[in-house]
Amino acid sequence: MADHYDVLGVSRDASADEIKKAYRKLARELHPDVNPGADASERFKEVTHAYDVLSDPEQRQRYDLGDAGGFGGGGGAGFSGFGDIFDSFFGGGAQRGPRSRRERGQDALLRVEVDLEEVIFGTHRDLEVDTAVLCETCNGSCCQPGTDPVTCDVCRGTGQIQRTVRSLLGNVMTASPCGTCRGYGTVIPHPCLTCGGQGRVRAHRTVPVDIPAGVDSGLRLQMPGSGEVGQAGGPNGDLFLEISVRPNEDFSRNGDDILCTLEVPMTDAILGAETTVPALDGDVDVELRPGVQSGEILTVKGRGITRLRGSGRGDLRIGIQVVTPTKLDHKERELIQRFAKGRKQHGPQLAHFHQGLFSKLRDRFLG
Template identity: 60%
Template sequence: MAVDHYEVLGVARDASSDEIRKAYRRLARELHPDVNKDEGAEDRFKQVTHAYEVLSDAQSRQRYDRGGDEQGGFGPFGDIFETFFGGGGQTRGPRSRTERGQDALLRVEVDLTEVIFGTTTTLEIDTAVVCDSCQGSCCAPGTQPRTCDICQGSGQVQRTVRSLLGNMVTQSPCGSCRGFGSVIDQPCPSCAGQGRVRSSQSLEVEIPAGIETGQRIHMAGAGEVGHGGGPAGDLYLEIQVRAHETFERHGDDLVATIDVDLVDAILGAEATIDALDGPVDITIRPGVQSEDVLTIKGRGVTKLRGAGRGDLKLPVHVVTPSKLGGKEIDLVKKLREIRKPHPPTLKANQSGTFQRLRERFFGA
């Protein structure tokens, strides 16, 4: 037969929330298993508590009044009582002394010349390594942990807490062994029972060609060793490429302005310049203008994730001589007479030469 929750609590069907709460408290104190040892008292206590759970919630009470929850079964609430009154919960094992080490981040500066083809460098880093004396056991040499006599090696202790709903059994880490299940009476003096020590280590690192400022190199297992000699974390190297006094990098291209004498700009010339990776032969065509760009294919930076190299781009700056000798002035005057150049004319205002070059070749 269906159980009438109102009848179980001894209240009218139109009872207020306050009346239901008072009725439950009175019956709970009377029927609590710690107080009432009569046969059937515990079952009645469960029934009273379930009735209160249904009627104390407005939505649950409305469903019940419309005909829902008429069986009076305990449902999932009964599972909670099983835990409270002797049912089994999950038992956690002892905590491990071995933990994974932390990851580390290290900033590494490299020269632009080293980025063209990549390089190998040796870094000195301060990190945590396994203690040589105890080999990560945390114990003094010749000793070992003993089983905790409080939790008997489980790492957990149980406590019974009295509540309105009955005796609740809780689990918490053992305070004597801090949840490890064992106690180290004689910690290793070299590492103070940590299983690891700080040490300066040399680390050989391969810097890949084409890497840029802000990019990181991931070195798995090269970070700090964990507590108890646990596995090492990872090391991340964040790259910072030093600025060069002559060349700038734009993607995989190298850029540097080249000064060309006025005579060479008029007549053209052959020249050799020193690029970052050695001498480069260039040809200056006759009539070259400022803002023209000489491009030397394949003499830029090696591509990080691809084949080949970028280009070397040389924006031209035609240099007008400011001091001329008498003969030079006479020759220039003759040239003007022959050429009869157009008079200076105005043009729309423009930004600086290098800025125009940047916008032209590399975007605004």
């Protein structure tokens, strides 16, 4: 049997794309519709069989290791006879009838970035995916239009070759996948030129995705049937989306709560004030009581993130940071000094340890 690499005119370390290009070039030259000669027809079958073996990574590996049939043919490695004997006794690799060409497509994983404000209510994306889609020329049949697979004349459609192996235990009947049809029971004399007899091609397609509210970085969403189409028009695999939430300069997240820090001038902290906080989902009116202190947390109920599982929303938690002025003019300094004398207060001193204050600070800066 001629070497498959020589048949296609490629080196033994040729890539899958190089093998595919070589096959397409030869198939166009030798196809019976183009070259009706008997020699060309035999050559076309030889080229097609070589491509069937080398285009399948598993079968190519077995061929490179010495299995000349490409898939369990006779002339394999020196221990294949013993392997068949063990298979016959222990059921390893047993196959009943021909196997289907249709295979489930592989799953795909995409990483999707969303903004924190999109997490509150969820968002929509139209994702561009480079994947395997059904071949429109053959519609997954793997054959050229107007042609069909034909029954393998070697295994007569069973997909298996039976043979007797002589061993120390006597003659043992074994069965292995047919090397001509690769266990399918049929061969494709006229493979589709568009997909190379695979029933699928690589293409870009748009996948609409509704990302639910409440997702967080690292979460994976599964979209059944949105992955790549299988060989020979087999069912699609699944598409998995891994979510990544972009950091926000002003807001952070703690579970379903949204955290932020509000800087308050000293005078507003002393006298109290009303202000508006531009939250992620709209403005929030906040009232500061007179004497509000740094580290206090104001909670606005129901203005956080919509819960992924369950109902309702988390809260908006606003940490207060009182800003002390660092530059005063002469008049301002006199006013502060008069105010301090009038208060008759003690200087800086230790206070009783207050765990609650540190808990609030930890939640605000580390939560």
